[in-house]
Amino acid sequence: QQPVQSPxxxxxxxxxxxxxxxxxxxxxxxxxxxxxxxxxxxxxxMILLKGGEQKGHEKISASFNEKKQQSSLYLTASQLSYSGxxxxxxxxxxRFGAGTRLTVKP
Amino acid sequence: KAGxxxxxxxxxxxxxxxxxxxxxxxxxxxxxxxxxxxxxxGLQFLFEYFSETQRNKGNFPGRFSGRQFSNSRSExxxxxxxxxxxxxxxxxSSLRVSSYNSxxHFGNGTRLTVT
Numbered sequence: 001q002q003p004v005q006s007p008x009x010x011x012x013x014x015x016x017x018x019x020x021x022x023x024x025x026x027x028x029x030x031x032x033x034x035x036x037x038x039x040x041x042x043x044x045x046m047i048l049l050k051g052g053e054q055k056g057h058e059k060i061s062a063s064f065n066e067k068k069q070q071s072s073l074y075l076t077a078s079q080l081s082y083s084g085x086x087x088x089x090x091x092x093x094x095r096f097g098a099g100t101r102l103t104v105k106p
Numbered sequence: 107k108a109g110x111x112x113x114x115x116x117x118x119x120x121x122x123x124x125x126x127x128x129x130x131x132x133x134x135x136x137x138x139x140x141x142x143x144x145x146x147x148g149l150q151f152l153f154e155y156f157s158e159t160q161r162n163k164g165n166f167p168g169r170f171s172g173r174q175f176s177n178s179r180s181e182x183x184x185x186x187x188x189x190x191x192x193x194x195x196x197x198x199s200s201l202r203v204s205s206y207n208s209x210x211h212f213g214n215g216t217r218l219t220v221t
Contacts, residue, residue: 034212041196041214042149042196043212094139094151094164096149098147
């Protein structure tokens with residue numbers, strides 16, 4: 001069962017904030033986030049683990065709510081380079097959500 | 107460190123033919139997974155291999171198969187190609203099986219067009 005992402009798409013102006021949600025129908029103990037720019041391969045953003053551990057390498061924050069079986073990705077003060085499609089994956093299931101297309105305009 | 111390498115980058119085949127795609131993971135990575143990506147369909151999981159064994163499989167017909175060699179390189183085969191198989195096929199490698207806490211590293215993909 002793949003996770004459910006929302007919204008499907010969002011358009012922002014530079015400097016605005018966005019939140020992307022990822023929900024699972026099963027108990028959640030880890031979430032992966034990836035970004036894919038047009039014509040490129042998906043790139044790892046971060047992993048959130050049950051217990052609060054977070055592994056990532058970009059200045060993007062995320063939350064992990066075990067009770068709600070949900071993770072949220074926070075993009076603050078968005079830049080043009082944030083544009084792309086964001087995917088989440090849950091637990092050790094190799095399946096991803098359908099993606100959220102984020103467009104940042106000047 | 108070299109990234110994940112997929113060959114070929116582009117492929118054009120005719121309906122009914124078969125095709126083999128190749129993926130070389132990052133050195134030291136033993137898990138290789140395959141995804142199909144079509145416009146509007148996101149990343150559809152095909153299968154995952156670890157130590158030459160298929161560990162996980164998506165909901166694709168038996169025409170889609172794969173294997174992994176002792177050096178962790180992997181191949182994916184699609185037989186009796188259909189028009190709907192036209193897609194970008196992505197391969198990803200990771201250190202551990204089913205990537206619970208290990209990131210996936212994707213290759214640039216093979217663009218397959220079936221005519």
